[in-house]
Amino acid sequence: METPLRESNLNPDPIEQFVRWYTEVEKQSVDMYDAMTLATADASGMPSARMVLLKGFDKDGFVFYTNYSSTKAQELEANPRACLVFYWKEVQRQVRIWGTVEKVSREESEAYFQTRPYDSQLGAWASHQSSIIPDRNVLEKRFEELTQKYPENKVPLPDFWGGYRVIPAVFEFWQGRPSRLHDRIKYTKKDETWEIVRLAP
Ligand SMILES: Cc1cc2nc3c(=O)[nH]c(=O)nc-3n(C[C@H](O)[C@H](O)[C@H](O)COP(=O)(O)O)c2cc1C
Structure with a gap:
């Protein structure tokens, strides 16, 4: 499906434009x-x-969860900036988002952690993400021990695990079009408003 990105029907707020595209891919069950x-x-x-x-996402930013000792977390500690890229093949769309990154509150991570399946909760405890391990057994043994330690519905949020929020400063929406004459629309935050330009594909 190819829907041109026209200046006349762009939302002046890129978050609202993202909501529009995200709702469409969600509804269409895009892979x-x-x-x-x-x-x-x-x-x-x-x-x-x-x-x-x-x-999760809203006007404040885009949230993902991870291990706070992982490589990405160490990088974000040193340089709290990131770029996100979505690619939705079925609708020939790409979205790029640049921004600064903050940890989400413990309350927010806690609320999300409690919605995760039991196995995923134990997985978060079991894996010291991005560290070197001697073999797979270490991981499986740790997981087994954790099933004894924490029964279902009683797994606390690890202090080394939680969310990050990317607070957007720039968005680019890309729509594939025939003859490689794709649409590219860039939004840049200037004070409290968004400047919109079209880029050559
Ligand atoms: C489709 C997909 C989704 C993933 N989602 C997450 C995620 O939400 N959080 C996470 O920590 N790792 C996720 N991973 C694993 C990461 O890609 C990565 O291997 C891991 O976070 C360690 O990255 P780092 O060493 O750069 O910190 C996902 C991997 C794939 C392929």
Whole structure:
């Protein structure tokens, strides 16, 4: 499906424009519509990118959850800026979002953690994400021990795990069009308003 991005029907607020596109891919059950690439960079400027899942968004930003000791967390500690990329193949759309990053409140992480399946809760405890482990057994043994330690519905939020919020400063919406004459619309936050420009594809 190809729907042109026209200046005449763009929402002046990029979050509202994102809501419009996100609602469409959600409704159409586009494959992994909630998966996004998260790009960070370390203190030397070396970039790093990986997939994470979008777990919530609103006017304040875009939230994902992870381990606060992971490589991405260390990079965000040194350089609290990130870029997110969504690609929705079925509708030929890409969205890029640049912004600054903050941890979400413990209350927010706690509320989200309690909605996760039991296995995922134990998985968060079991994995010291991004650290070197000697073999897979270590992980499975730890998981087994955790099932003894924490019964279902009684798994506390690990203090090394929680959410981050990307607070957007720039958005780019890309719509694939015939002859590679794609639409690209960029929103940049200027004070409290959003400046909108069209970019060559
Ligand atoms: C589709 C997909 C979704 C993922 N979602 C998450 C996620 O929400 N949070 C997370 O910590 N890792 C997620 N991962 C794993 C990350 O890509 C990555 O391997 C992990 O977070 C460690 O990254 P780091 O060493 O750069 O910190 C996901 C991987 C895939 C393929």
